[in-house]
Amino acid sequence: MVDLIDLFNWIIENKDIIKIFYGLIITVICAFIVIKVDKLFKLSMHQGIRYFRNAFFFYGLAFIFRYFLGTYSFYEGSLLNPSAIKFIFEFFLIMAGFFLLYSLVWKRIENSQEKNPSSSLFNKNLLVFYFMAFVIVFLDYLWSTYFFMFLSQIILFVCLSIISYINYSKGKKQHRFLKLYFVAMILSLIAWILNAILALYLNWNKGVLVNIYILNIIFFLLVLYGVVKVTRKI
Amino acid sequence: MAAKKRERLTIIRDILIVIRDTRNIKPTRLLYASNLSPQMFKDYVNELLNKKFIKLEISEKEKKTFSLTKKGYDFLQEYRIIENFIKNFGL
Numbered sequence: 501m502v503d504l505i506d507l508f509n510w511i512i513e514n515k516d517i518i519k520i521f522y523g524l525i526i527t528v529i530c531a532f533i534v535i536k537v538d539k540l541f542k543l544s545m546h547q548g549i550r551y552f553r554n555a556f557f558f559y560g561l562a563f564i565f566r567y568f569l570g571t572y573s574f575y576e577g578s579l580l581n582p583s584a585i586k587f588i589f590e591f592f593l594i595m596a597g598f599f600l601l602y603s604l605v606w607k608r609i610e611n612s613q614e615k616n617p618s619s620s621l622f623n624k625n626l627l628v629f630y631f632m633a634f635v636i637v638f639l640d641y642l643w644s645t646y647f648f649m650f651l652s653q654i655i656l657f658v659c660l661s662i663i664s665y666i667n668y669s670k671g672k673k674q675h676r677f678l679k680l681y682f683v684a685m686i687l688s689l690i691a692w693i694l695n696a697i698l699a700l701y702l703n704w705n706k707g708v709l710v711n712i713y714i715l716n717i718i719f720f721l722l723v724l725y726g727v728v729k730v731t732r733k734i
Numbered sequence: 735m736a737a738k739k740r741e742r743l744t745i746i747r748d749i750l751i752v753i754r755d756t757r758n759i760k761p762t763r764l765l766y767a768s769n770l771s772p773q774m775f776k777d778y779v780n781e782l783l784n785k786k787f788i789k790l791e792i793s794e795k796e797k798k799t800f801s802l803t804k805k806g807y808d809f810l811q812e813y814r815i816i817e818n819f820i821k822n823f824g825l
Contacts, residue, residue: 540815545743675822731815
């Protein structure tokens with residue numbers, strides 16, 4: 501019991517270091533994923549791979565804004581505005597989720613036989629996602645809350661879990677990573693639900709927050725494992 | 735039952751395999767073998783030429799033939815990895 505209290509106190513005392521370390525781990529994982537997947541995209545020009553790469557590019561950006569610039573913005577004398585950082589962080593994070601979803605459903609929307617659109621960041625199919633992300637972030641900004649982001653991410657990861665489960669049940673024998681990908685989506689969904697409970701009912705309890713950090717790190721590590729395992733010969 | 739539409743990546747692989755197996759192939763024969771409309775065939779061939787996966791050779795008698803480049807061979811070698819990635823992530 502004493503150990504737990506000590507641990508809790510240590511977390512409180514070193515919360516900024518923990519935040520930066522956590523942000524650093526996830527940013528590095530995202531960078532690895534983006535570099536590996538980008539090589540594969542340049543070779544294949546496959547749109548699904550392209551959107552998947554974009555998702556982790558946006559996750560990386562979001563974590564840089566939240567955990568490096570965001571932490572710095574709260575220090576005295578900082579030129580950065582915490583509200584602006586929060587706005588940008590939320591926007592990138594929501595866009596990352598949308599790109600992840602779009603990487604799984606793009607075939608139903610785009611013609612996979614046609615030549616790729618020149619940009620995967622600014623094509624007309626994605627405008628609706630940019631608009632939705634902006635509206636969600638703007639609503640959170642108006643009410644000074646994270647509620648709309650949490651709600652959108654929980655809905656998004658429910659969809660992602662269902663789609664990845666369908667993919668897993670269709671091809672489980674030939675493609676083993678589909679199962680881990682489904683597990684990764686469920687973990688992220690749990691992390692988002694815990695995050696919402698923590699923010700709305702537990703006033704950002706630091707002990708629970710560490711568990712969410714661990715869940716998120718596992719999510720990104722699982723994706724990295726899949727990427728490295730499949731692309732190790734390139 | 736209608737045949738399933740081939741994906742872009744599969745079409746590229748199929749074209750490259752035909753060129754690899756025949757070593758040098760005339761455009762008309764490649765068009766028949768690729769099973770594409772003339773317009774789509776033209777788009778795909780232009781893309782493969784631009785990416786330097788294939789090259790167009792013109793003989794003294796002005797006969798045109800396509801052959802595979804090293805980059806094209808490399809793509810076919812790595813196609814399995816690409817396909818595996820797409821299937822494993824459900825992309």
